[in-house]
Every structure is written in C-alpha cells, then in structure tokens.
Amino acid sequence: MDIRDSTSEPNIENLDMALIVSPPSTDSRHRLLRRQAKAGVIRPLGYGLYTDDLNSPLERVSQRELLSIVSALVPSGLISHRSALDSGISYNGLVHLTGPVKRDFKLPGLTLKIIKGPGPLPADTKIPTALPGGAAYRSAIPRALLENLQNRRAVDRKARPILGQEGVEGWLENFLSRHDETALNRLRDQARAISEQLKWGEEFEKLDRLIGALLGTRKTSLKHPRAIARAQGLPFDAERVDLFQTVSTYLNDSPPVVAPAQANADPALQAFVESYFSNFIEGTEFELEEAHQIVMSATPLKYREDDSHDVIGTFNAIMISGNKPLADTREAFERQLLDWNAQVIFSRNSKNPGHWKERRNQAGNTVFVSPPLVLGTLAKGFELIAATPQPEARAALAKFIISEIHPFTDGNGRVSRLLMNQILSAAGLTRIIIPTVFREDYTLSLKALSNNANAEPYARILTRAARFSSLLDYSSQTRLFKQLEASNALKDHSTDKLRLKDLERVH
Secondary structure (H helix, E strand, C coil): CCEEECCCCCCHHHCCCCEEECCCCCCHHHHHHHHHHHCCCCEEEECCEEECCCCCCHHHHHHHCHHHHHHHHCCCCEECCHHHHCCCCCHHHEEEEEECCCEEEEECCEEEEEEECCCCCCCCEEEECCCCCCEEEECCHHHHHHHCCCCCCCCCHHHCCCCHHHHHHHHHHHHHHHCCHHHHHHHHHHHHHHHHHHCCHHHHHHHHHHHHHHHCCCCCCCCCHHHHHHHCCCCCCHHHHHHHHHHHHHHHHCCCCCCECCCCCCHHHHHHHHHHHHHHHCCCCCCHHHHHHHHHHCCCCCCCHHHHHHHHHHHHHHHHHCCCCCCCCHHHHHHHHHHHHHHHCCCCHHHCCCCCCCCCCEECCEECCCHHHHHHHHHHHHHHHHHCCCHHHHHHHHHHHHHHHCCCCCCHHHHHHHHHHHHHHHCCECCCCCCHHHHHHHHHHHHHHHHHCCCHHHHHHHHHHHHHHHCCCCCCHHHHHHHHHHCCCCCCCCCCCCCHHHCCCCC
C-alpha cells in the first residue's frame, strides 16, 4: 500500500489503496480530504489518517499499516516493552510505545499506548516506512528486556506493557535454546551499556540475576517452568512437550484397542518376529527364513554383518526386557533406554550405541529435539507416560514420545517400539508388531502427529496392527510363518493389502 503525505495536493482519482496522512487543520488540503471522505471516495481512520481501500475492514487496514501509522503519529517514539519482544500487535490490538508524552491513540482495531520515556538510541532499530521521510523505531532486544523488567502495573494483566520476570525468563530460555552461552553473554553486555546510558541500574541487576541463574553462575528464584528446568540442568523443548500433552489427551480418550496376550506363546518365536519386522521398517531387509537362521544361530550373514547384528541385538533386547514394569524413576527410565539402544545397535560403533545423540537429527522435514534439550524433554515426557492410567494409551504415548525426541543417533524407532511393547506385556496385553505391508501407513501416521498433532491415524494404525498381532500363532513356527505369507504381512504396501481373514485359515 502506498502512503501519501498531504504536503502535496492528493490526486484522489489516481490513489492506489493509499494511506493518506494529513494533520488536522483548516487548510484546503485537509478540507479536500474531508469532502472526499464524505463522498465515500476515501475513508477516515482518525487523527488525520485516511485510506482509499474501500473493501478491507478498517481494523485490517490499521494493523497492516502499523509502522507507517506509528511514524506519522509518534515520530519521535518507538515500539517498546512487550510489543518489542512479541509480534508487535498484542492483546486486543494493543501496541505499547515509548514517547515524549503519555498518550493513547485509538484507531479501528488498533490502540497505540504511549509510555513517557527516553526516545530512540543509536542501538535501537530504525524502520523506514513508505511515508515520505517517515520512519518507525523499535527498541533493541537488550533495551526491550530491560523495559520488560520495569515496575509497571495494569488493571487487566493481559494489557500490561511488560512481560514481567516470568515472561522475560521464558524469552531468555528460548533464546538460549536457539543460540549459545556466548550469544546470551553478548546480549547481557549490550544491556549493561544501555542501562548505563538510560540509568536503569535496577532493571539491569534483575536481568543480570536471571541470565546468571540460567547459565548456572548465580542463584536466584525463577518463575518460568522452562527457565527452572534449565537452571536445574534439564532444559526442554516446550513445543514438543505441548504436543505430547495434546497426544496424551487424545490417547486417554481414544486409546488403541489391544487384545490380551496369548498364554501359550513361545517368547523366543515372538521376539524373533518382532525383531524382524521392527528392523524391516528401518530398512534392514532379510528373507524371513534367512533372518530366523541368523537369530537362532547368532551367526551374522557374510558381508551383511552389521545388518545381521541389528536383528540379533533387537531380538536379545526384547528377550531381556520381557514383561518388566515401566521404570519408576526418571533416572531408571533413562538407563533403560540407554541399555536398549546399546543392545540394539551394538555393532555400529560409529552410531555411538548406548549414548545420547550429540548432533540434531531429522527425518524428511521433521527436525527432532536438539541434543541439549533431550534429557529435559525426556523428563517431561516420562511424567506424562507415568501419569497415563490405561496401559494401551501409555504404551502408544511412550512409543511416540521416544520417536519424536529421537534421543539417539540411530535405533530410535526400534527402541520406541520396544518400550511400547514392554508396557503392553507388563499389562498382559498383546505385543504390537507393525507388518511390512503397514509400513507406509505407520510412518504417515507419525508424520501426521509431528506436523499436525493429529493422533487419530496413529491410534487407528496401532489398533489394526494389534488386531493382526493377536491373530498370529506364536506356539508354532511353521504355522506362524505360513500366516505371515498368507496374510500379505511381508508384502509391500504399494502392491498388496493385509488379509486378516486368511490368518485364521492357516493350519
């Protein structure tokens, strides 16, 4: 949108969605704009501001042209306090500014609330606008942090001009999770210099204490949950934890359906089939009989030693885990995951088995939790897992949490499925096997969870896989292998569909 000053005669016929600025006066130019507004050619916004956008709601016009409006109405002021740290327009269209006098400007969908204070400093951000010669200013981040630690009150807490201590703690923790200690210390040094210019020693002392607490160099009482967790050495990925809570709510209301475990199942045969399919999903592909020979003889296939060891390692981890209950402390839970990972990928030394990842990993467009946030996010996830009453929901949630955090360099999917099935076994329920023919549906359901927090496809695929798993005969190797062939469980999803009805027909 063009923005025109009224210092030259506006040609109304040629205006193109222009924001026209004309300070209230009695001169001919202002009278012309008033006549055109009365004729419906342009519309007034207030305070000598007009627009020839006759279609958009005036609220949208005001918010769209925030920076130009600020430069016109508060030329020596700057966007400050909480508005400098958030998106600008906050609660109920409110924007906080600092200017030479205390004043409010109320336009459609927009309120500029000016706090009396010092004007722009060289360190603050100057934003050129389309208004000829106009510019808006925004407090530099170090200054804005100091502003948000000032003592200011408001009747409506949401309308407060400051974030306060808890809000600043949250901002700092988020900054530290994306940068490093050096960047945060640089921010502190910049804030110190600004505080000396503005004589804001009290505000800087507060900020210095908070930064010191987050870096572990000072002790002070913190309020924000993520800041407290970081000070305790367990910073977490807040967005992931929010996602886990959403998934937990859905699964508690609509858990997957899982049948009781078979009383006469051969544990070794069941563990083999589980290991076989769990590795096949990850791309470790063997013929069924070939894989069975590798596992039962504990002898790797020549030239495929690492792949063979993956199947053997997963099998051994399943046998060891059995139907033990879920760990009852965070430390024991972490130890269990590390032990499983060490077992599952024991031969892949380059993948650092049995250790947390040191570099961020991703699958497609999904970027998993960064290494410094793994333990804190696991701790929050463990709280949710332990608090989930139904074993079916607990198992599904635990599997997703490990998959979404991806705490290891490799073996994450296999460890996550192992955890799911241990929880199910401890409750006397069927261990869930994801057949090859379900691989695409299974991975897509996890993507729907990661990207859209849509848990319905995930619960549905686990229910289908649990139904399939409950119909397998784990008392007979011959019958079991025939069932897998007859049901298309070993086939690719693009060419075949699972045939559950054929499972019971095999003799």
